[in-house]
Amino acid sequence: MSEDIKKTISELHIYEKKLLKELEANPEATPSQIAESTGMDIKSVMSAAGSLASKDIIEMHKDVQKIYSLTSDGLEYAEHGLPERRILEVLAEKKEISMKDLSKEAGIDKKEAGIALGWLRQKNWAQIDQGVLNITELGKEFADKAGVDEKVLDYLKANADGVKLFTDDLLDGFKKLTGRKNILNVKKETSHSFKILPKGEEILKIGFTIKEQATQLTHEHLKDGEWKSLEYRPYDINAEAPLVFAGKKHPLREIIDEIREIFLNMGFVEDNGEYVESAFWNFDSLFQPQDHAAREMQDTFYLKNPLTCDLPDDALVKLTAETHETGADTGSIGWQYDWSEDIARQSVLRTHTTGISTKHLFEHEPPIKMFSVGRVFRRETFDYKHLPEFHQVEGLVCGEGISYQNLLGTLKEFYKKLGFEVRFRPAYFPYTYLSTESEIYLEEKGSWIELGGAGMFRPEVLKPLGINQPALAFGMGIERLAMIRYDVEDIRMLYKSDIKWLREVPIDRGVRL
Numbered sequence: 001m002s003e004d005i006k007k008t009i010s011e012l013h014i015y016e017k018k019l020l021k022e023l024e025a026n027p028e029a030t031p032s033q034i035a036e037s038t039g040m041d042i043k044s045v046m047s048a049a050g051s052l053a054s055k056d057i058i059e060m061h062k063d064v065q066k067i068y069s070l071t072s073d074g075l076e077y078a079e080h081g082l083p084e085r086r087i088l089e090v091l092a093e094k095k096e097i098s099m100k101d102l103s104k105e106a107g108i109d110k111k112e113a114g115i116a117l118g119w120l121r122q123k124n125w126a127q128i129d130q131g132v133l134n135i136t137e138l139g140k141e142f143a144d145k146a147g148v149d150e151k152v153l154d155y156l157k158a159n160a161d162g163v164k165l166f167t168d169d170l171l172d173g174f175k176k177l178t179g180r181k182n183i184l185n186v187k188k189e190t191s192h193s194f195k196i197l198p199k200g201e202e203i204l205k206i207g208f209t210i211k212e213q214a215t216q217l218t219h220e221h222l223k224d225g226e227w228k229s230l231e232y233r234p235y236d237i238n239a240e241a242p243l244v245f246a247g248k249k250h251p252l253r254e255i256i257d258e259i260r261e262i263f264l265n266m267g268f269v270e271d272n273g274e275y276v277e278s279a280f281w282n283f284d285s286l287f288q289p290q291d292h293a294a295r296e297m298q299d300t301f302y303l304k305n306p307l308t309c310d311l312p313d314d315a316l317v318k319l320t321a322e323t324h325e326t327g328a329d330t331g332s333i334g335w336q337y338d339w340s341e342d343i344a345r346q347s348v349l350r351t352h353t354t355g356i357s358t359k360h361l362f363e364h365e366p367p368i369k370m371f372s373v374g375r376v377f378r379r380e381t382f383d384y385k386h387l388p389e390f391h392q393v394e395g396l397v398c399g400e401g402i403s404y405q406n407l408l409g410t411l412k413e414f415y416k417k418l419g420f421e422v423r424f425r426p427a428y429f430p431y432t433y434l435s436t437e438s439e440i441y442l443e444e445k446g447s448w449i450e451l452g453g454a455g456m457f458r459p460e461v462l463k464p465l466g467i468n469q470p471a472l473a474f475g476m477g478i479e480r481l482a483m484i485r486y487d488v489e490d491i492r493m494l495y496k497s498d499i500k501w502l503r504e505v506p507i508d509r510g511v512r513l
């Protein structure tokens with residue numbers, strides 16, 4: 001006896017053994033017969049059969065059979081005749097009926113009369129001639145003889161439990177009835193049959209005992225010593241178990257929290273600002289001229305309600321205006337235009353989180369280490385790369401001796417903690433000098449992708465805020481990071497609530513360098 005077979009036998013469940021024995025004695029047995037003779041319930045029979053089949057001990061066949069019966073219309077026709085039959089009966093007596101009297105004469109409604117006419121002509125039992133319906137020779141012949149379809153109606157009526165198979169003589173009639181609406185009901189019945197495979201034969205030849213097996217050790221077993229003689233059912237540690245999908249954070253939330261943790265660990269404090277902000281904080285405080293392209297309606301969402309926002313205190317507004325117009329005492333000549341308070345008052349959905357940094361600088365004394373994470377809004381058309389609403393993380397460090405080198409170092413550290421290699425290239429922003437854009441390396445693609453802007457705030461930004469120490473600032477899009485982290489090609493996946501993706505996406509935090 002091979003080791004394998006021995007092992008298989010030792011692992012058979014008592015239900016599997018019972019089923020196999022029963023099949024040996026009665027190869028044709030159906031699941032319900034097996035259930036009856038073994039005392040198992042049907043579910044246990046089926047699961048034991050499934051298990052035996054998965055081990056190639058038996059084979060299971062599934063048969064789906066259609067069962068036909070009459071609908072209530074069908075029954076009505078079986079009892080009182082198909083509508084065309086009703087007309088034929090009247091016709092046989094009167095030989096002709098005027099079309100307009102048809103439904104009245106046959107005692108059927110107009111709709112049925114219409115159906116009946118169609119069939120009368122198709123069966124060639126009657127024909128219409130100048131508004132009068134005449135019986136044909138064939139019609140006369142069938143006047144007291146049932147058609148093939150009518151025989152099937154009778155047959156179905158006599159077999160109210162339903163019919164699975166029609167004998168050859170009824171087949172034509174059955175086909176005719178299936179071509180008509182609302183006469184036949186079809187129910188599907190599934191049945192199973194089993195066949196013992198060679199491996200099963202071998203197992204039966206070797207033989208086994210059927211003994212109840214304990215799956216649990218109870219208090220009583222221990223107390224009365226029965227545990228000593230019990231046969232235990234071995235565990236199958238390879239058995240398949242249903243997958244369980246535990247609740248978890250959304251992947252985007254996960255990466256946001258990871259970013260927050262990184263900055264908190266680096267000693268930054270969090271300040272998240274508001275979605276609705278004045279153009280003053282979103283643009284003017286950042287030395288963005290009032291005719292700057294980014295302020296255009298096609299890029300920025302302006303709000304009707306509230307239409308305007310309050311401006312901060314007069315001194316700041318005045319200094320900001322002067323700086324825009326002439327550069328004031330920042331060493332710059334400004335933008336050389338008339339600055340408008342009304343434009344600064346407009347309320348916008350913030351287009352970036354950098355306005356939080358200027359506000360924070362105004363409200364706090366250096367040294368400052370601040371970060372924020374939040375939504376920003378831009379008038380973008382939805383596509384695989386863009387959303388009108390996405391997340392940014394912003395950072396600000398201000399204090400004595402803070403330099404561009406510190407900026408690069410901070411960003412390097414941040415990206416390293418997220419698991420990315422970063423490089424910097426020069427860039428331009430109206431509010432920073434020097435400015436840079438960071439790019440991270442995509443190993444799979446062998447290419448660099450741009451992730452965010454950064455730079456040293458210009459004096460034109462800092463002076464009006466009353467800051468006399470250097471400040472570094474940076475901002476980047478989080479969705480892009482998430483797309484790389486989770487290998488998503490289409491940004492919309494992050495917002496789609498695609499349950500399959502959400503379940504399967506591996507949320508591995510991780511330093512990859």
Ligand SMILES: N[C@@H](Cc1ccccc1)C(=O)O
Nearest residue numbers: 352354453454455473474475
């Ligand atoms: N606000 C810029 C990023 C940036 C932040 C801070 C300094 C420089 C640039 C953006 O949205 O792309």
